[in-house]
Amino acid sequence: xxxxxxxxxxxxxxxxxxxxxxxxxxxxxxxxxxxxxxxxxxxxxxxxxxxxxxxxxxxxxxxxxxxxxxxxxxxxxxxxxxxxxxxxxxxxxxxxxxxxxxxxxxxxxxxxxxxxxxxxxxxxxxxxxxxxxxxxxxxxxxxxxxxxxxxxxxxxxxxxxxxxxxxxxxxxxxxxxxxxxxxxxxxxxxxxxxxxxxxxxxxxxxxxxxxxxxxxxxxxxxxxxxxxxxxxxxxxxxxxxxxxxxxxxxxxxxxxxxxxxxxxxxxxxxxxxxxxxxxxxxxxxxxxxxxxxxxxxxxxxxxxxxxxxxxxxx
Amino acid sequence: xxxxxxxxxxxxxxxxxxxxxxxxxxxxxxxxxxxxxxxxxxxxxxxxxxxxxxxxxxxxxxxxxxxxxxxxxxxxxxxxxxxxxxxxxxxxxxxxxxxxxxxxxxxxxxxxxxxxxxxxxxxxxxxxxxxxxxxxxxxxxxxxxxxxxxxxxxxxxxxxxxxxxxxxxxxxxxxxxxxxxxxxxxxxxxxxxxxxxxxxxxxxxxxxxxxxxxxxxxxxxxxxxxxxxxxxxxxxxxxxxxxxxxxxxxxxxxxxxxxxxxxxxxxxxxxxxxxxxxxxxxxxxxxxxxx
Numbered sequence: 001x002x003x004x005x006x007x008x009x010x011x012x013x014x015x016x017x018x019x020x021x022x023x024x025x026x027x028x029x030x031x032x033x034x035x036x037x038x039x040x041x042x043x044x045x046x047x048x049x050x051x052x053x054x055x056x057x058x059x060x061x062x063x064x065x066x067x068x069x070x071x072x073x074x075x076x077x078x079x080x081x082x083x084x085x086x087x088x089x090x091x092x093x094x095x096x097x098x099x100x101x102x103x104x105x106x107x108x109x110x111x112x113x114x115x116x117x118x119x120x121x122x123x124x125x126x127x128x129x130x131x132x133x134x135x136x137x138x139x140x141x142x143x144x145x146x147x148x149x150x151x152x153x154x155x156x157x158x159x160x161x162x163x164x165x166x167x168x169x170x171x172x173x174x175x176x177x178x179x180x181x182x183x184x185x186x187x188x189x190x191x192x193x194x195x196x197x198x199x200x201x202x203x204x205x206x207x208x209x210x211x212x213x214x215x216x217x218x219x220x221x222x223x224x225x226x227x228x229x230x231x232x233x234x235x236x237x238x239x240x241x242x243x244x245x246x247x248x249x250x251x252x253x254x255x256x257x258x259x260x261x262x263x264x265x266x267x268x269x270x271x272x273x274x275x276x277x278x279x280x281x282x283x284x285x286x287x288x289x290x291x292x293x294x295x296x297x298x299x300x301x302x303x304x305x306x307x308x309x310x311x312x313x314x
Numbered sequence: 315x316x317x318x319x320x321x322x323x324x325x326x327x328x329x330x331x332x333x334x335x336x337x338x339x340x341x342x343x344x345x346x347x348x349x350x351x352x353x354x355x356x357x358x359x360x361x362x363x364x365x366x367x368x369x370x371x372x373x374x375x376x377x378x379x380x381x382x383x384x385x386x387x388x389x390x391x392x393x394x395x396x397x398x399x400x401x402x403x404x405x406x407x408x409x410x411x412x413x414x415x416x417x418x419x420x421x422x423x424x425x426x427x428x429x430x431x432x433x434x435x436x437x438x439x440x441x442x443x444x445x446x447x448x449x450x451x452x453x454x455x456x457x458x459x460x461x462x463x464x465x466x467x468x469x470x471x472x473x474x475x476x477x478x479x480x481x482x483x484x485x486x487x488x489x490x491x492x493x494x495x496x497x498x499x500x501x502x503x504x505x506x507x508x509x510x511x512x513x514x515x516x517x518x519x520x521x522x523x524x525x526x527x528x529x530x531x532x533x534x535x536x537x538x539x540x541x542x543x544x545x546x547x548x549x550x551x552x553x554x555x556x557x558x559x560x561x562x563x564x565x566x567x568x569x570x571x572x573x574x575x576x577x578x579x580x581x582x583x584x585x586x587x588x589x590x591x592x593x594x595x596x597x598x599x600x601x602x603x604x605x
Contacts, residue, residue, distance in 0.1 A: 053451060
């Protein structure tokens with residue numbers, strides 16, 4: 001026991017150099033990450049709005065009232081808007097995460113062959129991923145326009161697929177209007193990572209499968225997909241996190257940064273942001289983000305556990 | 315019809331190539347539409363007239379003038395400068411701190427190292443708005459108490475950005491340091507080099523390509539950041555994503571200028587990316603493949 005304590009002290013002493021090196025980051029983490037999070041959790045119990053803003057942490061303590069307003073109170077306007085935002089965020093996150101994965105997989109498989117100009121084609125495919133997200137939002141705001149927007153021009157005027165011009169930025173169509181640009185923006189990243197993963201799979205595996213006469217479909221599910229496990233594990237994990245917290249594309253698309261995305265376009269982030277910085281309900285905003293964080297921690301844990309289990313089964 | 319194995323393979327190859335080129339065209343079309351829209355007139359976009367604009371005499375009018383007007387209509391030059399200043403300093407501070415921390419984490423097994431690196435990773439799960447609410451109120455309160463303005467100043471937003479991008483930078487940089495063989499440094503230590511000299515003269519130069527790539531990546535992400543900038547900058551320190559919204563609003567609807575400005579805002583990013591594409595791609599994919 002004593003020896004253990006001594007060796008810990010010894011290890012700290014002998015690594016003092018490392019502590020100097022992490023000191024600046026440690027300070028930043030304490031004051032600019034940990035402190036705001038703790039304050040944010042505390043603020044979710046305060047009646048914090050534009051009138052009590054200046055009292056800071058001394059604003060009236062209201063216990064679980066903010067949580068009541070967000071979760072239970074059927075009359076509260078915040079809860080009504082939030083239910084829609086939660087529904088939209090779930091659909092949006094799931095479709096975007098798996099859409100980017102599928103799209104990235106298809107193109108990665110196409111690019112994983114030898115052909116002339118391959119690296120050039122790959123570079124061009126990366127283009128949407130370089131466009132800033134706020135530009136993506138503004139740009140698709142123009143593309144979805146009812147009259148003269150690229151989508152309606154293509155579908156109705158050029159290809160005659162639809163008999164009329166639908167309005168994309170209002171009503172249930174809004175869901176597509178936010179999902180498609182997000183997939184368009186993010187799938188090149190999936191493609192890049194999956195392609196890098198594909199190149200590490202040894203050819204012998206496929207050759208062996210060819211000898212056994214396996215179909216391409218079977219080869220994909222028995223060789224490619226399991227071998228790419230580390231890649232899609234990370235892609236799905238980060239996809240779930242980042243898409244749940246998606247903000248820029250949606251907020252910029254509706255009214256070009258000034259409008260309300262509507263009941264089928266509003267996401268958690270746009271909802272909390274509007275609540276906090278346009279309606280000045282900081283208390284309920286903090287309460288909603290605390291709830292969101294709890295859900296996120298649960299999702300990430302479940303994903304890690306599922307992955308570990310699958311790993312052990314293999 | 316009996317096709318040989320090679321003929322079949324060749325036909326599949328051609329079909330796949332055609333599908334791929336079609337996908338490429340669809341992928342690039344929206345970007346083309348942005349540039350195309352930036353050369354039309356605002357009214358034509360608003361009323362939905364397809365094709366290029368025409369002037370009064372009925373001739374095709376490619377409005378290059380939009381790229382001149384966008385700087386005068388709103389103060390886009392100022393926003394561009396602000397974005398460059400804020401993103402530049404953010405990149406610098408985040409890289410300095412992250413390099414130190416990543417080196418320490420990749421070379422020393424010190425007590426608390428696991429806790430520290432897990433904590434940096436865990437920050438990625440926390441919604442941005444959860445920081446923004448307390449930080450905004452802290453800034454307001456700090457100014458009230460001391461009289462020193464923080465909200466709407468460069469130091470304020472640079473501080474927050476640097477801290478925000480720090481965990482991510484450490485994570486990527488660690489991979490770069492881990493890829494450098496330790497033997498060189500150990501040999502230098504045996505020869506009597508101090509720890510600091512080893513870091514400065516051996517590890518740092520070897521990691522420089524990785525540091526630059528990570529720095530560019532932080533720059534690109536800061537360039538793209540809207541939520542913090544929206545709340546924490548003022549009319550003088552506004553960045554492009556906040557300022558670009560002013561082209562369309564209560565007083566005007568200049569879609570054409572907005573698209574021109576969007577094109578201009580995308581150009582630096584594209585240039586930076588293509589200059590350093592190889593490094594960025596390697597840095598990003600290295601972590602994924604290793605798992």
